[in-house]
Amino acid sequence: MVDAAVRSESTSNAAEHTEAEPAIDVQRVNDLLMGTWAHTRRTSREMIKDSAFWRDDSLGMDAHRERVLSQLHLLVQNSAVHRAFPRAFGGDEDNGANIAGFEELVVADPSLQIKAGVQWGLFGSAVLQLGTAEHHEKWLPGIMNLDIPGAFAMTEIGHGSDVASLGTTATYDPETDEFVIHTPFRGATKEYLGNAALHGIAATVFAQLITNGVSHGVHCFYVPLRDENGVDLPGINREDDGHKGGLNGIDNGRLSFDQVRVPRTNLLNKYGDVDASGTYSSPIDSPGRRFFTMLGTLVQGRVSLDGAASWASALGLKIAITYATQRRQFDGADGHETVLLDYGKHQRRLLPRLATTYAQLFAHDEFLQKFDAVFSGRSDTPDDREDLETLAAALKPLSTWHALDTLQEAREACGGSGFMFENRLVGLRADLDIYVTFEGDNNILLQLVGKRLLTDFAAQFKDKDAASLARYAVEQTAGRVFHGAGLRQFGQAVADLGSTARSVEYGLREEQQHEMLADRVQQMVADIAGRLRPAGRDKVLGEKLFNENQAELIEAARAHGELLQWEAFTDAVNDVDDEDTKQVLTWLRDLFGLQLIEKHLAWYLINGRLSAQRAASVSRYIDRLCRRLRPHALDLVDAFGWEPEHIRAPIASGAEQQRQDEARAYYAELEASGRAPISEKDLKAKNKR
Incomplete structure (x- = not known):
């Protein structure tokens, strides 16, 4: 944080500032912003002060991917990813804390946050939320300790957000008691999947379940991708997406399936099952209600994106506003250069966005409370789940759009310094770009x-x-x-x-x-x-x-x-x-x-x-x-509560204030010495007199 001397200097010229100005209780506001799971957020922030979790901007794509994978292992070692899983498997069954702690990873490296989300928030959550006890016992331990890195194979090239129209099929073969997973055309290829290009050895695959000639809509299947020697199994086709506009620490890729057979019991059958004869059954009679119930169990992706985007906006504003209270530009009426944030336009650029970020963080905590109430079972009715889905669909768009707008404005407000990668803003802007179409356009x-x-x-x-x-x-x-x-x-x-x-x-x-x-x-x-x-x-x-x-x-x-x-x-x-x-x-x-x-x-x-x-x-x-x-x-x-290890932007470190102080001291000493040159403009004015 900026020390007292810098703070006094940076606010001395602020418009309408007097000794009678109210002063906020920074710690109290921080408590409000950190929300219901403040303790978990602080624990997560303390963990990522370790530079091993930080993005290394010198790395190319391949090295960045391997670094992020190693960071996932560090998360396991720090017990940072198990909060939502059942106590029987070493988890805490604390869904709200899980999301709160996970969101904080965006400050370390958004690639780390999203790859962790793929592994435990999507792949692992699909097994947990859509599977039953047999699936949990078989796969959750390996998913939790990263012995089973996996992909979440829902999105297809040709269907995007229209999940109900997915082209991938899972056709039951009663003679072998197996489902046959198949990609019937190019547009049904699973696309943009984290862990698919390199690290994933299994995937939760969403496909149209067909048995006895009847399609029962989209269901989820656990599909192994590699054998014990790391070789792709027959029928598994894997492609690397390569360089992207951001998040290049994640090995996104494509998966397609050529008549891949999996046991009937690999159907994650909490909401729909097929017996050995091929007879389909479900506790939810309506196909539409069944579909939305299954997708609703995976809403946490939208919850976490809302929070992570809001905190990314906050980080951008922390950097830009700190810089704006130190950087000076153009002479003012007092003969000194004016602090950027004393300009009305600069205030207009940053302070309304700060107000919006506060609003989003407060709304996110209420949203997270609703999510936790539903997923803990304390308040889990069809109406509650529908309300949660609506909240997610309302808030995630606003926060992710706001993040892009705020990070861009913060970059521009910092001039050329904002364009330097070391000051975080361009990297955050690139990484957050995909958030506006993640988990639904x-x-x-x-x-x-x-x-x-x-x-x-x-x-x-x-x-x-x-x-x-x-x-x-x-x-x-x-x-x-x-x-x-x-x-x-x-x-x-x-x-x-x-x-x-x-x-x-x-x-x-x-x-x-x-x-x-x-x-x-x-x-x-x-x-x-x-x-x-x-x-x-x-x-x-x-x-x-x-x-x-x-x-x-x-x-x-x-x-x-x-x-x-x-x-x-x-x-x-x-x-x-x-x-x-x-x-x-x-x-x-x-x-x-x-x-x-x-x-x-x-x-x-x-x-x-x-x-x-x-x-x-x-x-x-x-x-x-x-x-x-x-x-x-x-x-x-x-009041956002970050320490230097979280910010890691030289222009928000106090270095700019030191440069400004040095320059002002130089000119003051020069003026006092009598050796200061006279400007041509002043000389001409003097001669006219």
Whole structure:
């Protein structure tokens, strides 16, 4: 962290900074950000202070892959990967702690985080969640101690996020009591699989289960890839993906299968089984419900990506804001060069993104609590699982998109220094790029959320009589004119409050922010539902209308995710007792809420939620909030809780402050000595006099 002298220097010129400024309790804010499993996060952070876990930027792809594999063995030695597994096998059965500790690995090397996720969060979790006791006893010990490195073979070249349409088949042969795993065409090749190119000796393969001439949909099979001598088994075709845009410490590759036979008992049969005669059975009668239940057991990938992306954004902002409080550029009115973060534009670039990162971290902890409640069994109903799936599909897109945006802006805000690989930002940006399509393309995930919102909206009218529906239709017609007239009070003239800026401050505080954000979601969903209603049971028309409204539905889902983040931020603020800390976090929450309103100002204007005058003042008030938060910027990034071993960026080490101090001392001494040259500009001004 920046020492006291540097901190004093870096905030001395901050706008609106006085001795009366509140000061946050950094440790209390750190506790809030670390969340429910703070102890596990700190344990993980202490472990990765060891340089053996760090990314070595000098390594080529092949050496990087081998280093990351060796790091996985270090994780095993440190008992860092067993938290979610059953106690009978040496685990802790602590799902929330498992994800929390795993997310922290992104700071060491994102390749390490993702390869660990492939091994234990996907491959191992598939065996754990989709298999039964026989499978657990046979394979979990080797998966846990890395004797069985494995791949998670779901994604196909030709189907991507459309898992239900996978082309790989698993056809039961009753004569040999075996399933025949087969890739019938090139588009059914399993693609982008971690551990597939080199290290994997087995895979959990998702394929269409066919028995007695009937396809029962996608199921998961444990498929050995190599024999005891390390040679690929007959029918296993393996290809190396080679260099990628990032995460080159992971041996991603392709797998295809040419009539590969596995025992019938290699079907992970928790949700669907085939007996020796070929008869299929399942505890879930509905094929659709069965499919989504099986996929739902693997939701932890999206959970962990949401958290890891949020912490990666935090690291980028820690580096960029620390640098911005030390680096000076261009002479100010006082004759000294100005600290970057004292420029209004620089504040606008970084502080709203800091507010969003806080919101995402608070939302992630609530998300993780929900995940833990479901997977521990404390609150595991079909409705709970559906809610968890919707949360995952709403939050993961927002955090991963935000990470790319934040890391890019942080890089640019650090100029040429940000482009140097040693300062972490370009490497993080490259590695995080794939997160937006990992575990489902972000737009597809938001479409899932949108469909859920439409379903919940329709449920309001289930079993309603004709009179109720007629009243709703009349209200909606009025709504098209006034569009929520109850909120127009926040768009009226503001002369009574004396100034537009003050009217925004008093008129868009917590309650009003929530009302505006929530109303936008509700109105968008209602409007879309109204446009879809004419389709009725006409599937052709329904598809046409849905496609026409798809973009807006995804935008409504995104607005829903932003609302969830705002609410989580507000919950965190309300959990703070210290008044100074609460005040600063309230400003930061307001910055998050108002920049969401600013981002969607066109919608609020078109739909009558804000007057043009009030809309114009929103941006000016955001600028005021940035100036208010400027003196607290270092405290707010220090609250992320990282030590130098985690940051490892020279421009955030204090070196820039030392350079600036040296330069200022040099010029001060030169001026005092009387040997300082006179500038041509000053000389000409003097001669004119």
